[in-house]
């Protein structure tokens with residue numbers, strides 16, 4: 001269940017105390033603007049690290065860019081590629097992405113390995129893409145993060161099975177003519193992020209969804225719409241219902257997160273894995289995983305799921321829910 005609960009707007013209150021949702025402890029944020037705004041002392045950072053939902057990160061491979069820019073420019077020589085249909089690329093050279101071209105875009109090594117899921121973060125500037133990616137990568141804010149680059153690969157266990165994810169935080173609309181087209185073509189899944197405190201970024205997210213649909217017309221790639229900064233309660237401009245409704249209209253999954261609180265970030269990336277598996281793997285394999293997960297669920301979680309079903313049934317918003325019942329459930333198609 002997605003929660004909107006959070007402290008008051010930390011952007012307006014320096015040295016605000018954030019409750020740490022993962023550990024239940026209180027974590028001191030050194031003001032600024034949340035996840036990336038915390039550039040306090042080492043002890044403070046230690047505490048933040050302790051609240052990482054996955055715990056200490058395993059050895060991390062970081063790359064500054066997933067593809068060699070020179071190779072790409074050569075490949076993009078006029079005539080080499082035709083229009084991708086994203087509407088973002090062509091200034092002179094036309095872009096074209098052949099079906100299944102994602103493999104040819106990878107930098108080799110594990111990128112071209114089908115078992116590594118490539119996840120692209122898209123969204124307007126400042127919505128928290130890097131903050132989410134760094135939490136996934138287990139990288140602290142600060143100079144280390146700046147040096148780390150924009151690609152994070154990591155294996156996580158989801159439903160009892162390991163999954164390798166390569167998370168690309170390389171989306172920059174104005175960085176050049178080719179990058180948006182590449183981003184739209186190379187992902188096995190897309191995370192479109194907006195900030196719940198910025199209506200414009202929400203509108204941008206819808207635009208990106210349309211662009212993606214055009215770019216990947218024939219592919220059934222998972223897309224997850226993410227309303228980030230849910231901790232900034234007082235400056236919220238986009239409601240939870242608006243986010244959900246948008247996901248229903250655009251036929252994608254939806255979750256609200258707070259990178260500052262590490263809230264729902266783990267659920268997001270686990271959901272990405274589930275969405276990819278649901279499309280790639282057999283029904284039997286997915287059913288087996290889900291059965292295993294249900295067996296492992298605590299009594300509390302089972303009770304919560306049961307109550308959730310009853311509440312949904314009795315809700316006055318039944319009509320809306322019936323239509324959107326699965327957009328916030330990242331474990332079903």
Ligand SMILES: Nc1nc2c(ncn2[C@@H]2O[C@H](COP(=O)(O)OP(=O)(O)OP(=O)(O)O)[C@@H](O)[C@H]2O)c(=O)[nH]1
Nearest residue numbers: 033034036037126127128129130131229258259260
């Ligand atoms: N309060 C709060 N602040 C956040 C959250 N996520 C990110 N921020 C802050 O928002 C600012 C922008 O975050 P980034 O992660 O750099 O956003 P981005 O989307 O990668 O931005 P670009 O690199 O410009 O595309 C930083 O100051 C972050 O600390 C959040 O969940 N809550």
